[in-house]
Amino acid sequence: MNFQHSDKAQALIDKLNDFMDTHVYPAEQTHHDWVHDMANLWKPWPALDKLKAKARAAGLWNLFLPEEYGHFSADLTNLEYAPLAEIMGRVPWSSEIFNCSAPDTGNMEVLAKFGTPQQQAQWLAPLLAGEIRSAYLMTEKNVASSDATNLETSIVRDGDDYVINGLKWWISGIMDPRCKLLIVMGKTDTTAPKHRQHSTIIVPRDTPGVQIVRNQSVFSHHNSPGGEAEVLLENVRVPKENLILGEGRGxxxxxxxxxxxxxxxxxxxxxxxxxxxxxxxxxxxxxxxxxxxxxxxxxxxxxxxxxxxxxxxxxxxxxxxxxxxxxxxxxxxxxxxxxxxxxxxxxxxxxxxxxxxxxxxxxxxxxxxxxxxxxxxxxxxxxxxxxxxxxxxxxxxxxxxxxxxxxxxxx
CATH class of the missing domain: 1.20.140.10 (Butyryl-CoA Dehydrogenase, subunit A, domain 3)
Known part of the structure; x- marks a missing residue:
C-alpha cells in the first residue's frame, strides 16, 4: 500500500494550494458579504466568472470526473482527486470555481455515463464548460425519501411526450438564475418490481408547470444563489427523448x-x-x-x-x-x-x-x-x-x- 500521492496528484495539489492562497482565501470576506446581503438574494457573486476563467486557464477544471468517463474526464482517478476535493472543501463555495460543485458534478456524471449523444451535446457540454448550472429532483415532501422506493412523482408516457406530476423538496441549486437543467426521478410503472418502477428524465428549467413553492432555509440561511426549494411539478410535459437510459432504470x-x-x-x-x-x-x-x-x-x-x-x-x-x-x-x-x-x-x-x-x-x-x-x-x-x-x-x-x-x- 502506497501512502504517497502520485506525481500527477502532487503537482495538482501544489497548483491548487497556490490558487487558493492567491485568489480564494483573500476573497472569502467579500464573497461572504455579497451572499449575505439580501439585496443580492439569488444573484451569483459577480467576481466568480473571472475566477472560473483563471482556474480553467490553470488546468484546474472538471477535476472530479474519473478516468472511466473517457474524453469527458480530467483523467484523474478517484484517489488522485481526493486530496484536491479536500483542499476545495476548506472554502465550501470554492468548488464552483473549478467546476467541481454539487449538484452539477453528479448530473454531469449521469449524462457522461448514461446520456445519449444528443443529451450530451445539449446539456453535458454547457455543464462541462461551466456555462449553466443544474439541479437534481429526487427528495419528496410527502414520503420518507431515504427509502427511494417511496417516491410518488409520476412520469407518464403520453404519445411522443412524458407528463410529470409531483412535489419535490430540498432541491439544491434551483434558485440560481443560471440553473437551466433539472434531472428528475419519478415512477413510470407502479406495477413493476419496486426497483424497476422508477425512471430519470431531463426537464429544462423553463418548462411550463415547474413551480417554486418556497425557498427552504437551512439553519436560517438561504444559501444564495443556489438555495434549496420546494418544487411543484404540475403537468410538466417533455419529449420522450428526454428520458435517460430507459424506463425502469432510475x-x-x-x-x-x-x-x-x-x-x-x-x-x-x-x-x-x-x-x-x-x-x-x-x-x-x-x-x-x-x-x-x-x-x-x-x-x-x-x-x-x-x-x-x-x-x-x-x-x-x-x-x-x-x-x-x-x-x-x-x-x-x-x-x-x-x-x-x-x-x-x-x-x-x-x-x-x-x-x-x-x-x-x-x-x-x-x-x-x-x-x-x-x-x-x-x-x-x-x-x-x-x-x-x-x-x-x-x-x-x-x-x-x-x-x-x-x-x-x-x-
Missing part, C-alpha cells in the same frame, strides 16, 4: 450518481475539519485566560490531539474508499462509501464543535468560517441519505459477508 442511475457524490462530500468535510483544527491551534496559542495561554491547558491539548487523530482516521478511510472505487467500481466499494459517509460528516461536526468552544463567543459568529463548517456538516448527516440508512445498510452487508465466510474459528 435506481441504476441514482446509485451511479450518489456513490461518487457521497465520497466527494466526505472529502470536502475533511478539508473543513482540517482547517477548523488549524484555526483552533492558532487561536489557543494566542489567547490568554486566567493567566495562562489556552494552549497550555490540558483539556485544550487533548481536544487538539483527538481532533488530529479523528481527521487522520477519516482521511485514510476516504482514501481507501476512493482507491476501492478505482479498483472495483462504485458497487465494489459500497461498504467503504457507506462507512465514510457515516464517519466524515460526524467527525467534522465534532472537530468544528471543539474549535467553536475554544473560540468562545467568536466561535459562533461569522468572524471565522468554523460555525459555517459546523452547520454544513450537521446538514450533511441527512443529505444523500441519513446516517441511520447507511448504518443499517452497512450492518446488513457486513453480517451477510461475515456469515458467508463460513470459518470455523470456535466463535
Amino acid at each position: 435506481f441504476e442511475i441514482a446509485q451511479g450518481r450518489l456513490g461518487p457524490g457521497r465520497i466527494h462530500h466526505c472529502m470536502r468535510s475533511i478539508g473543513q475539519a482540517q482547517r477548523a483544527l488549524e484555526i483552533m491551534a492558532r487561536r489557543v496559542e494566542s489567547r490568554v485566560a486566567f493567566g495562562r495561554k489556552l494552549a497550555d491547558q490540558g483539556s485544550i491539548r487533548q481536544d487538539v490531539a483527538r481532533s488530529y487523530c479523528e481527521i487522520e482516521q477519516a482521511r485514510l478511510l476516504t482514501l481507501k474508499a476512493a482507491d476501492h472505487m478505482d479498483r472495483f467500481g462504485n458497487k465494489g466499494a459500497r461498504d467503504l462509501i457507506a462507512a465514510i459517509k457515516i464517519v466524515a460528516p460526524q467527525m467534522a461536526q465534532t472537530v468544528t464543535d471543539r474549535a467553536i468552544q475554544a473560540h468562545g463567543g467568536m466561535g459562533v459568529s461569522a468572524d471565522t468560517p468554523i460555525a459555517g463548517f459546523f452547520t454544513l456538516n450537521r446538514f450533511l448527516r441527512i443529505a444523500d441519505g441519513p446516517d441511520e440508512v447507511h448504518l443499517s445498510q452497512l450492518g446488513k452487508l457486513k453480517i451477510a459477508e461475515y456469515n458467508a465466510q463460513g470459518r470455523n474459528d470456535r466463535s
